[in-house]
Amino acid sequence: MIEVRFHGRGGQGVVIASEVLAKAAFKMGFEVSSFPFFGVERRGAPVTAYARIDKNPIRIKSSIYEPDYIVVLDSTLLKGVDLLEGLKPGGKVLINYPDDKTLPEISDRFQYYTLDATAIAATHGIGSKMTPIVNTAIMGGFAKMSDWVSIEAMLEIIREVAPVKKDENVEAAREAYERTREVAV
Amino acid sequence: MIEVRFHGRGGQGVVIASEVLAKAAFKMGFEVSSFPFFGVERRGAPVTAYARIDKNPIRIKSSIYEPDYIVVLDSTLLKGVDLLEGLKPGGKVLINYPDDKTLPEISDRFQYYTLDATAIAATHGIGSKMTPIVNTAIMGGFAKMSDWVSIEAMLEIIREVAPVKKDENVEAAREAYERTREVAV
Amino acid sequence: MPKMTIPEEEHTYPGSTGCPGCGANLVMRYLLKGLGERTIISIPACCWAVMPGYWPSNCLKVPLVYSAFEATGASISGLRAALDMKGVEDVTVVGFAGDGGTVDIGLQSLSGAAERQTDAIYVMYDNEAYMNTGIQRSGSTPWGAWTTTTPVGKNHDFKQEQKKDIMAIMQAHRVPYTATVSVAHPEDFIKKVAKAKAIKGMKFIHALSPCPPGWKANPMYTIEIARLAVDTHVFPLYEIENGKVHVTRKGKGLPVSDYLKLQGRFAHLTPAEVSSIQSAVEANWAILLEKDDSGT
Amino acid sequence: MPKMTIPEEEHTYPGSTGCPGCGANLVMRYLLKGLGERTIISIPACCWAVMPGYWPSNCLKVPLVYSAFEATGASISGLRAALDMKGVEDVTVVGFAGDGGTVDIGLQSLSGAAERQTDAIYVMYDNEAYMNTGIQRSGSTPWGAWTTTTPVGKNHDFKQEQKKDIMAIMQAHRVPYTATVSVAHPEDFIKKVAKAKAIKGMKFIHALSPCPPGWKANPMYTIEIARLAVDTHVFPLYEIENGKVHVTRKGKGLPVSDYLKLQGRFAHLTPAEVSSIQSAVEANWAILLEKDDSGT
Amino acid sequence: MRQVMTGNYASAYGAKLSRAEVIAAYPITPQTSIVEKLAELVSTGELKAKFISVESEHSAMAACISASIVGARTYTATSSHGLTLMHEVLMWASGARLPIVITNVSRAMAPPWSVWADHMDSIAQRDTGWLQFFCSSNQEVLDTTIMAYKICESRNVMLPAMVIEDAFILSHTSEPVDMPEQEAVDSFLPSFSPELKVEIGKPMGFGSLVKPDQYMEFRYKAMLAMKAARERILRVEKEFKQVFGREYGGLLENYRCDDAEVVLVAAGSTAATAKDVVDSLREKGQKVGLARLRVFRPFPHEEFRALASKVAGIAVLDRSYTFGVSGAFFTEIKGSIYDCPKRPAMKNYIAGLGGRDITPKILEKIFDDIQLFVKRREETDVEWVDVAGLPRRWH
Amino acid sequence: MRQVMTGNYASAYGAKLSRAEVIAAYPITPQTSIVEKLAELVSTGELKAKFISVESEHSAMAACISASIVGARTYTATSSHGLTLMHEVLMWASGARLPIVITNVSRAMAPPWSVWADHMDSIAQRDTGWLQFFCSSNQEVLDTTIMAYKICESRNVMLPAMVIEDAFILSHTSEPVDMPEQEAVDSFLPSFSPELKVEIGKPMGFGSLVKPDQYMEFRYKAMLAMKAARERILRVEKEFKQVFGREYGGLLENYRCDDAEVVLVAAGSTAATAKDVVDSLREKGQKVGLARLRVFRPFPHEEFRALASKVAGIAVLDRSYTFGVSGAFFTEIKGSIYDCPKRPAMKNYIAGLGGRDITPKILEKIFDDIQLFVKRREETDVEWVDVAGLPRRWH
Amino acid sequence: MTKSYEEIPLTPISNTPSTMNMTGLWRAFRPIVDISKCKRCTICWKFCPDAAIKLVDFVPVIDLKYCKGCGICSAECPAKCIEMIKEGIE
C-alpha cells in the first residue's frame, strides 16, 4: 500500500489534490481512498489531506502516520510544524517551490522534488493573480515524482474535476510534469 | 381500607371534594390518598375522583374498582354511564339531589342518601347563581353518611381549603350535614 | 325572506369535546365554511388537539394531521411539498394552532414557513393563554391578566409583559396577507378566509377566541365578549394585503372596561390599571387608523 | 495631533482563528470596545464558536459561555436571572450569534427573551449565510445570492427568497432599542453599543459582517464592501429608540452594483436582476427615510 | 409537619426548600401544578428566586444551563414531549458538568397522544449522563429533590439529576407528606458554590472546542464522576436519615428479598403497589420480594449482582419498551449480572404503557408466572401484560 | 459504474436513486455535503423532488413526518446536535409508523464541542423506535439507503430507519463506489404507496389521543413491526444481492468467526479496519474474528446467541459511553446472551470518542487483551482505550 | 371496550364522526326555544359553537344530544326567544 500526505492551507484545494490523486490512481486500476484531516480550520490555516493507493480494496479507516510521499502545496508551510513527521526513510517529498530559490536546510534521509506550481498556475491564469490555485499543477508534478501514476490518467481526472478553465488546468499540470525536478539537499 | 369514588362534572370541583375528604380523614388520624381520574376532560364533561382511607399507610397506587362509597355531585349524571359500577354490595351512595324530587329507579342493593347541595350552595352564595359550587356542601353530607369522618374535621378542612367565602362554605357544609337523609328506593 | 349570512354547509360534526361556549370551536366552524372540503389541516398540541375527541372520534369533515407542538410551520411546509409532488394543487393547506403554539414554541417554524413562502394558511386561534394545560401564561396573554403562572398574589401581581404583537411580527415577514378575525363577526371572518385562500403564499389569520374557563367568563357571553373586543378596539378587525392596511370594522369605540368586566381574569385590576389599558388601546387604534388605506 | 477615534483598549487578543479579513472579528472587537470589561457573552454554534480557538485558547478578555445553537435567547435570560440573584447588576449580558443562529434556529428563544424583557444586548453578526458549516443559505441570505444550498444551476438558480427583515421583526417585539451597525463605521458602531448598554431591557444590534470566503470576496475589501453596503443603501445605518427611527448615516446613494461586483456570490446575476435589486433597495430606503425622525 | 399534598406540590416544595435560585420551566400536562405552585411561591415572596417564563422546554434547560454556569442553583420540571425536546441540552448539561435538578413527570410519548403514566420519556434519556431517581411516593419526591442537590453539587460529582414521578399516579395523587423545616434543610444542604464557574473579571470560555486528541479525557472524567455519584448517593441518604429520619433503600431497595426465591424488579409507583402485593403473598407463604429500582443512573450494578446470587428468579417490570429489544431495565439487569456465578431465571413484563393501570391482581399474576418460569423456562422471556387480543387474561 | 466518491455523496446518491420526493434538511458539520449535493441535484433537475429549506432539524423531521403522512417518500440527513434536537419527533415518526429514512453522520456531542466521529448521538436514539444501520464503507452507505426504503415501506414494517456513517471517517473519505443504474433501482424499489395515508376527501385524524385503555395495543403493533423488520432486512438483502451482486452479512456480519476463539464486536468504520487486523492476526495463526454489528435496531438477538455458542471471548468496542453503566453495545449484547448455555468472556473497550483515531495497532492490542482476558478474567470488564493518564499504553 | 391489537390500525386514525360523543350529557342548562317568538333570523344557528342547531324552515331545532347548554344562542337571540333552564333529572 502506498500512503501519501498532503500539506497546504485552507482554501488552497488540498483536499481536491488528494482526491485527484485517488481518482487518477483508480482510473489506472488501483484501489484508493483519500480523506482530509478532519478539522474546523479557516482560510489560510494549515490543513492536511491523505491518500492511500493499493492493489487490493482498502478497508483501513484510520489516519496515515507513516506516509511514503509528502506533497507540500505551499512552501511557506516549511516555516511551521514539522512537515516531514513520520515520512518513511527514503520517502519522497514534492514541494511547490520557487524555481529561483534553493531549499532551506532539510533532513537528508528523503528524496526531494520541487516545482514552481505557483508560477505555472499564474501563467495559465488559474485562480486569481494574487492567489493562484496550485492543486492541479502540483498533481502534474506528482505524476513525475511517482512511477506508478501516469500523467495521462492525472490529466484526464483533472479535466474531469476542474469546474472551470479545464484546458488551462490540464496544460498547467502537463507543464508541471515537465518542470518537476529532483533536487539534492 | 375504605374506598370512595366521586362523580361530577369538569369545573365542579370533584377533585377538591376528594381531597377534602382525604384531608379531613387525615386530620382524624387516618392514612389517606386521593386522586382524580386522569383525563383531559373539558368543562361539563363527567369526571371522576377517588379517595382511600385506612389505618395504615397507603401504598397501593392503582385505581379503585370496587368502592365502598360513591358520591354524586351532579344528579344529571344519573342519565349517563352507570355510576354505580363496581360499588360493593351494601355500599353507600350520596347524591346531590333536589329535595322536591324523588330518585329515579335504581338498584336496591345499595343504601342511598340525598342532599340538595345545589340549593344549599345557592342559599349561601357559593359560586354564581347560575352555577353554584357544591363540593363543600356535599362533603358536609358525606360526614353524615359515613360514621368515620366527623363533621368537625370536615368543617375545619373546608375552612382551610376554601379560597374565598370561608364562613359561607363552612355554614353550607354544616347545613348539608343536617339535611342529608337516607332515602329508600 | 330570511337568509343565512354564512354558508350553510357544515364541515364539523357536533360532539366535539371542547368546553361549552368555546370560541375555538367557532373559529374552526367558520374557517371551514370559508375554505370548503378541499382542505387539509395540521394541528399541534393545543385544546384543538383534544377537541376532536378520543380515538376514533373526529369532529372534522376534512383530513387532519396532528403534529408536535412546536412544528406546525414545518408540518404545513411538508404537507404542501408532498401535495405538490403528487400534483395535488387545489387543496388548501392549513396550520391551525393556539396562541402558545404560535407566538411561543411554534414561532420559529412559523417564521420558517413564512420565509420559505409555503403556500398555506396559518390560523392562530388566540385564547390568550395555554388553555389545554390549564391556563398558564403565553406570550399572547395580555398585560394585566391573571393566569395560573401569573397569579394575583400579595403584591397584586398579574401578567407584567405586553401581549406579543404577532400581526406585526408576521407583517415583518412580508407575507402577502394577514388578517384579524372575530367569532362575533362570522361574515367578515369567512370573507377574509376566502380571500386568503385565493392568494398564493403564506397567509396568516389571527382569530380572537374567547375561552370561558380560561377567561373566567360565562360561556353565554362568548360572542358578546368577542364583539366587545372589537367595539372597544382591544381587538380591531383589519387585514393587510401586500402591506396595505384595511380596517374592516371600525367598532363602536366603547370603553375597554366594558370588555374587561365580563372576564374574571381582569377582576383584580384597579381603576388606574384599567385606564392605562384604555390609553394603550387608544394609542394602538390611532396608529392603526393612520395606517389604514381603506379610504385611499 | 492625531487622535484615535475609537477606544484604545483592546478586549480581544490576537490569534483568533477566524479567516483573514473576517468581518465578524471586527464586530466583536468594536462591540467590546463599546461595552468594556464588565461584560459576559453567550455564543452559540457559529463561526464565533470556533474563532476563540481550540481549547484552551481564548481570544476574549471577557467571560464567554458557549450555548447550544438554538438557545442564545434562553442563555442570556438564564445569565441575567442568575446574576440578578447574585446581586451583580453592573454587568452587561450579551448574546452574540450569527444570522442563522438568530433569524432561523435561534429566533424563538430570541423572541422569548424579548418578550420577557431580558435586560441584555443581543448582537447578530450577519454574514448572510451559515458560514461555520461552509456557506449554506440562511433566512438572512439576500435574494440573488449564491450559496452551496442555493446553487447556480442550469436554470440560473440562486436564493429565491427575500432576506428576513430581522430589524422589523425585533421592532414588532417593541424592544426599547434596535440598531444596525457596520464594521466600516466603528465610531457609529461603538456609540450605538454604548447607548444600548445604558438602556434597560432587551436591545438588538444588527451588524453586517462581510465574510471573504462566503461572499467570494478579497479579504482586503472587507471594510470597502461594508462601506459600500451603507453607501448603496443596501444596509442603511439607523437606530430605533422606543419606536423612533433615526437614520445615523445617509450614505452616498451609490448604485448597488458597486456593492455587488466586489462579491463573487452575486457574479451570476443578470443586469435585469441587478436592477431589480436596485429598485428594491431604493424602495426600502424611501420607506426608511419616511420613518426617519431625525429631523423632527 | 405531615400534610396531605400531591406529588407535584411535593416537587415544588422540594425545590423551594432547596432554595432553587433560578427556575425556568414550560407548562405541560401533568407537570403544570409544579410550575404554578412555584410561580405562586415566587410571587408571594415565600421563595426568593427568579422565575423565567420560557417559550419552550429546550429554552428552559438552556436557561438553567447558563444560570448554573455562573453559579446559581437551578430547577426545572417537565414531562414527556417536554423532556424529549430537551434531549440535546440534557446532554449539554452533563457535558458541562452542571448539577441542575429536574423533575420529570413521566408520561407516554405521542403518537398516539397520551398524557398518562409511562416511563418511555425518562428511559429514552438513559444515555444523556443524568442521574435518574424513580420515586414511589410523594414523600420520596420531596426528599429526593433535596438530596439530589446535595449529591450532584458535591465536587467529585458535578452532574445533573432527574427526579422522576409517574404521571398522575404520583403527580396528582394527594397523600401525607412530612414537610421538613426550612432550617433543617438549610443545614443539611449548604448553598451552591461550585469550584468552577464563570465570573466577571475572570475571562474564560466555558465549554470550548476540543480536538480528537483531548476529548476522551473529558468524557473519562465524567465517567469517574458517575462512579463517585454512587457512593455519594449512599452517603447523602445516610446523612438524610440522621437529620430527617427517613431513608429509601439506596440505589436498589430490597424489600423482603432476604430469603426470597423470586423477586420483582419495578420502579416508580408500581413498586409501591408491589409492596402490598409482596406482603399479601408472603402471608400466603410465598417467598417473594421486591427489588425497587430507585436509581437507574448510575446503574446499581453491585446491588443486582448481590441480588442475583440470592434468588432463583427475577421478574422485571418495564413501564416502557425499547422496540427491537425489550424493556430497558430487563436488558440492563441481564447485562449487569451476565457473568455472575449464579444466573437467576429472568423474565420481562411490559406493563402499564400509556397509563394502563397496573393493579395488585396483575402483580400477583406476575409473581405466579415468574415462579412457574423458574421451574420451566419458556422460549419467550418478554411478555406484554394486559394487551387486548393476546390469549392470556390478567384480570 | 464504480466511481470514487465520499460517504456523503454516497448518501446523497442513495436518496436520489431511491427517488426521495420530499427532502427537508438543515446543515451541520459533517453532513453538509449531503445537503449541498441534493440541493444541486434538485436544482439541475436530475432529481425530481421538493427540497424544503428548514430552520432547524426539529422542523426537518417534522416536515418529513407530515409529507410522509400524505404518502411522499421522504429523506433527511443530520448529525449529532441536529439528531438530538430531533429526538422528540424521531419518536413521533416511529409512533406514527412512517418509513422515513435519515442519514446520520455520527459525531460527538458537546460540550466539549467536537465535530468528530463518535456514536453517542446515534446510540442515544436507541429507544426511539427507529431501525439503525451502521455502515462500514461508502458503498454500504449507498446500498443501505436504498435497502432501507424497501425494508421500511413494507406493509408489516412501516417504521423509520437511520443509516449511520461515521463523521469524516466515512463522510469525507473518497473511495470507489459502484453506482447502480437508476432503472435497476427502480425495479428493485417500487414507488411508495402506503396502505394508510391521509387523502383529500377521506376525512380522518392521523395520530389522535388514545386513552389508557387502548394505548398499549398500538405499541404492541409497533413491537411486532420491529420483529417483522428483522426478517425483512434479511430478505431485502437477499434480493439486493440478486440484483446488484452485493451483500453485507445481515444484521451481524460474521467475518472469519467460524472457528474463532475470540471475536471483536465493532460497528461503523472501525469494523472495516478490524477486518484488516483480523486477516493479519489470522496470518500469525491467531484464531480471531470480527462480528460486525451492522444493524443495532432491531437488535440481532439470535445472531449473538449463535455467536456466543461458538466463541470463548467477545471483545466489544463501543465508540460511545453510557455514563453510569458501560458502552451500550456491551450491555445489550450481554443482556441478549444472558441465558445462553455457554457464556463467553466479555470485555468492553471504550474507544474513539470525539474522533480519537482507532488504529490497527489499537485493535491488535484489543485482540491480545481479550485473549488474555479469556484466560484470566479480571475484575474490570470495561476499559477505556487510549486515555492519557491511564497506565496502559496503546501505541 | 378495549379493542384487540389486531382490530386497530397501525397508528390511531380517527374517522368516526364525533357524533359518537354524547356531549349533550355535559349540559347544565337547556335551551328552550319559543318558536312563536322566533323571527327566523338564524342568528342562533350561526353562533352555536357545537353546530347543534339545525334549521328547519329557518326555525332552530336544537339537537339535545349535542347541545352543551352554553347559552350563546339564548344570549344572542335578538328576539329573546331562547330560555336557558336548569337541567334536571327529567
Add this chain to the structure above:
Amino acid sequence: MTKSYEEIPLTPISNTPSTMNMTGLWRAFRPIVDISKCKRCTICWKFCPDAAIKLVDFVPVIDLKYCKGCGICSAECPAKCIEMIKEGIE
C-alpha cells in the same frame, strides 16, 4: 500533547490567551509599512480584524506573529503606505 485526565478541568475551560495560536503562519501576503509616508491617522489600527497592529507614537507596528495578511490595512490606508507582498520562504 494530550493532557492526562487528571490535569484537565471538569469541562473545557479556555483561559489561555489566543496568542498561543501562531496565526501569522497563515499569512500568504505580508504588509510592509512605509513609515516615511505614514500620516499617523491610526486607520490601519482601527480596521485590523486581528488586533495585530500596535501603535507606537501613532505609527503602526504590525505583529507578524498574528497578522494574517488580509490586506485590510493596506486597502484602507489613506496614504497608501502599506504594501502587501507575497510571503516567501525568507
